[in-house]
Amino acid sequence: MSFSLYVHIPYCLVKCPYCDFNAYGGRSWPEERYVDALCAELRHAVAQPAWRAEPIETVYFGGGTPSLFAPASIERFLRLVAQLCPLAAQAEISLEADPASVSQDSLAGFGAGRVNRLSFGVQSFQSGLLKTLGRLHRSPDAQRAISWARQAGFANLNLDLMFGVPGQTLARLEADLEQVFACRPEHISIYNLSYEEGTPFFVWRQTGRLRPLDEELEVAMLELIQDRCSSHGYHQYEISNFARPGFASQHNRRYWTGHNYLGLGAGAHSFCREPGWGRRWSNEASPRTYMAKALSGGDARCFAEDLSHDQARTEFMFLSLRQLDGFAPETFAARFGLSLEAAFPQLHDLIDAGLLHHTAGRLKLTRRGLLIADTVFAAFA
Numbered sequence: 067m068s069f070s071l072y073v074h075i076p077y078c079l080v081k082c083p084y085c086d087f088n089a090y091g092g093r094s095w096p097e098e099r100y101v102d103a104l105c106a107e108l109r110h111a112v113a114q115p116a117w118r119a120e121p122i123e124t125v126y127f128g129g130g131t132p133s134l135f136a137p138a139s140i141e142r143f144l145r146l147v148a149q150l151c152p153l154a155a156q157a158e159i160s161l162e163a164d165p166a167s168v169s170q171d172s173l174a175g176f177g178a179g180r181v182n183r184l185s186f187g188v189q190s191f192q193s194g195l196l197k198t199l200g201r202l203h204r205s206p207d208a209q210r211a212i213s214w215a216r217q218a219g220f221a222n223l224n225l226d227l228m229f230g231v232p233g234q235t236l237a238r239l240e241a242d243l244e245q246v247f248a249c250r251p252e253h254i255s256i257y258n259l260s261y262e263e264g265t266p267f268f269v270w271r272q273t274g275r276l277r278p279l280d281e282e283l284e285v286a287m288l289e290l291i292q293d294r295c296s297s298h299g300y301h302q303y304e305i306s307n308f309a310r311p312g313f314a315s316q317h318n319r320r321y322w323t324g325h326n327y328l329g330l331g332a333g334a335h336s337f338c339r340e341p342g343w344g345r346r347w348s349n350e351a352s353p354r355t356y357m358a359k360a361l362s363g364g365d366a367r368c369f370a371e372d373l374s375h376d377q378a379r380t381e382f383m384f385l386s387l388r389q390l391d392g393f394a395p396e397t398f399a400a401r402f403g404l405s406l407e408a409a410f411p412q413l414h415d416l417i418d419a420g421l422l423h424h425t426a427g428r429l430k431l432t433r434r435g436l437l438i439a440d441t442v443f444a445a446f447a
């Protein structure tokens with residue numbers, strides 16, 4: 067069965083105080099050794115029956131900040147991918163980029179390699195909010211990076227934005243959205259800031275150094291985002307994702323529709339639909355331990371589990387309902403051998419409460435359900 071490849075690059079120039087990703091700040095990183103480790107892990111993985119000779123549909127370099135690596139390093143790895151696996155000529159190959167860490171040359175280099183989609187971590191065009199978020203770049207850096215990407219021939223750009231940032235107002239969010247639309251990206255991801263345990267933001271909220279926005283304001287922000295994106299021709303196809311026609315992220319779509327994916331790199335996660343109800347595993351999170359393990363045999367896993375029937379059903383609900391077009395109940399019945407209502411009697415309550423609805427033969431979140439999607443998902447756990 068075909069699969070997607072996720073490649074984790076865990077290095078950043080600084081660690082942002084809200085970030086709970088497996089990312090490490092610093093001014094230097096062992097780039098060559100890390101790419102050697104990725105190559106060793108790839109060789110080992112694609113010799114396993116689940117991945118051997120299977121076509122790769124999409125590749126995604128995430129992080130961390132993959133744009134810190136030289137284009138030649140990314141190209142070296144992609145050459146090995148193409149050598150070892152069938153990789154479609156038009157496969158979507160995305161790379162996350164930080165506006166503070168790119169140059170005209172580096173973007174041209176990524177484009178000359180096989181990367182054909184860039185995802186810029188813009189977050190905001192306003193210096194005050196970027197400062198609050200601890201980001202290194204400022205608005206002109208993002209504008210310049212986007213224009214360099216276009217000059218390098220990239221015809222598929224994503225911009226990441228954030229809302230719910232302390233100090234942000236509806237007017238400031240509106241100004242950010244207008245700037246995004248003026249850049250005419252093909253895709254926009256807009257995330258609600260969350261205060262994750264273990265981050266400085268979590269502590270600063272507890273100690274009163276940061277004051278989160280009111281929930282009502284956040285709801286108004288989400289509604290503003292949905293209305294403005296829609297009136298500028300961006301279709302919301304997932305909770306946080308909007309795209310112009312034909313530009314939904316193929317890589318993420320495949321996650322949400324339960325396709326196989328192989329994660330390489332420190333802390334990367336993988337999923338395979340077989341055996342049984344599916345198996346997932348993850349790698350050592352520490353880059354040092356990851357490299358040591360990957361370079362001595364190729365296997366850097368530290369956790370694996372086979373999903374139970376219950377876990378697989380719950381995961382199906384989370385992933386399917388994230389997408390605005392939901393899913394056909396028959397798909398669920400065919401996969402799990404029982405009806406949706408039999409598996410989840412609480413479904414009726416969620417429909418009665420106006421959080422889910424059946425429309426055009428599919429079960430979907432309502433607009434209200436979308437605003438409190440995490441609460442809806444928790445009902446299936």
Ligand code: SF4
Binds near residue numbers: 081082086089130
């Ligand atoms: S640049 Fe991105 S991955 Fe790196 S620390 Fe900041 S938010 Fe996390």
